[in-house]
Amino acid sequence: MSRRRILEIVVAASVLLLLLAVFLVRPTAHRTSAPAAVLFERASGAPPDFGGNAYRSRIAIAPDSARALVLYPIEFEERADLYVTDRARGSGYRLMLADSSHAEDTPKGAGWLDPKLAWVIVGYQFGTVSPGGDLYALDPVTGRAVCLWASADSGQTQAVGFTPPDRVRLAVFDENGMNRRDSVAVLPPGKLETARQSF
Numbered sequence: 001m002s003r004r005r006i007l008e009i010v011v012a013a014s015v016l017l018l019l020l021a022v023f024l025v026r027p028t029a030h031r032t033s034a035p036a037a038v039l040f041e042r043a044s045g046a047p048p049d050f051g052g053n054a055y056r057s058r059i060a061i062a063p064d065s066a067r068a069l070v071l072y073p074i075e076f077e078e079r080a081d082l083y084v085t086d087r088a089r090g091s092g093y094r095l096m097l098a099d100s101s102h103a104e105d106t107p108k109g110a111g112w113l114d115p116k117l118a119w120v121i122v123g124y125q126f127g128t129v130s131p132g133g134d135l136y137a138l139d140p141v142t143g144r145a146v147c148l149w150a151s152a153d154s155g156q157t158q159a160v161g162f163t164p165p166d167r168v169r170l171a172v173f174d175e176n177g178m179n180r181r182d183s184v185a186v187l188p189p190g191k192l193e194t195a196r197q198s199f
Contacts, residue, residue, distance in 0.1 A: 036198045039122070039136060040082065040095035040143035047083045047092050048072065061087060064115035068092075069140065071110055077126050079106045084140045095143055097122065108132050109161055117196065119162050120145070124155065129177040132158030135168055137195040146195040148187060157183075165192050 047070070050057045055073030062068065070083040070092075085092030097105060108131065109121040118140050123133020133155075136145040149168050151157050156177075161169035166187040171180055 036139065036142075036144035036146045038098050038143050039120075039138065039145035041098040042143065043081070043094040043096045045094060047085055047089065047094060050083075050089055058110070059089075060111040060118075062112045062115050066115065067140075069110045069112065069118055071107055079125055080108075082107045082110055082120060082140075095140065098143060105133065109159075110138075111162060111164075113137060113164050113192070113196075117199070119148070119164070121159050121162070123158055127177075129173055129180075130155070130158070131171050131180075132160035135159040135162055137192070137199075139199050142199075144199060146198045148191060148195055149185065159185075 050059075050070060050072055055075050055078075057070050057072040058074055059071075060069045065087055068085050068087055068089055070085060070089060071080050072083060073080060082095040083089075083092055084095060097107070104125050105122050106125040107120050108123045110118060112118050116139070118138045120136050120138045121133050122136060124130040134147060134151060135149040137148055138145045148162075149159055151159075155173075156175065157170055157172045159168050160171045163169070166189075168185040168187065170183040170185055172183050173180055
């Protein structure tokens with residue numbers, strides 16, 4: 001074997017060992033769940049007057065009573081935004097879905113997991129057979145989210161509500177999108193705690 005060939009083998013082995021070392025000691029090597037990804041981004045402007053009677057809104061007060069989540073407007077096939085406000089709903093900010101893969105989605109429900117983290121259901125905006133969607137844990141300050149529950153059947157089964165720590169209320173439709181029935185799913189033990197650690 002020539003010296004050049006030996007040098008190539010040594011360099012290749014060194015690169016392989018370096019890549020292996022980086023893979024084994026990277027910061028996410030011990031992560032038990034996917035990292036939180038940006039689902040919402042802050043939009044400019046002040047919250048609207050929710051009491052103007054133009055549209056309905058859904059309001060969830062945080063457990064420490066310091067903040068509120070407001071889904072507005074609640075109107076058939078109308079895109080809603082999620083607002084994070086003070087309890088009196090006088091000041092706050094709007095969160096809009098950030099990812100282009102959610103271009104036809106809208107928040108359908110929201111509530112609080114604890115004083116810092118919220119939950120939100122995001123689903124298809126149009127149609128009478130789209131009352132819900134997928135369930136996420138959400139940091140309302142950063143807009144980062146972790147999926148807690150997702151439909152495994154292309155929307156035939158949709159989350160329509162959540163009772164922490166583990167009860168997901170479901171709407172289940174047949175293969176033709178008809179004959180809705182209600183059901184409940186239970187998150188796997190530790191799912192919510194693992195999601196909290198992702199933030």
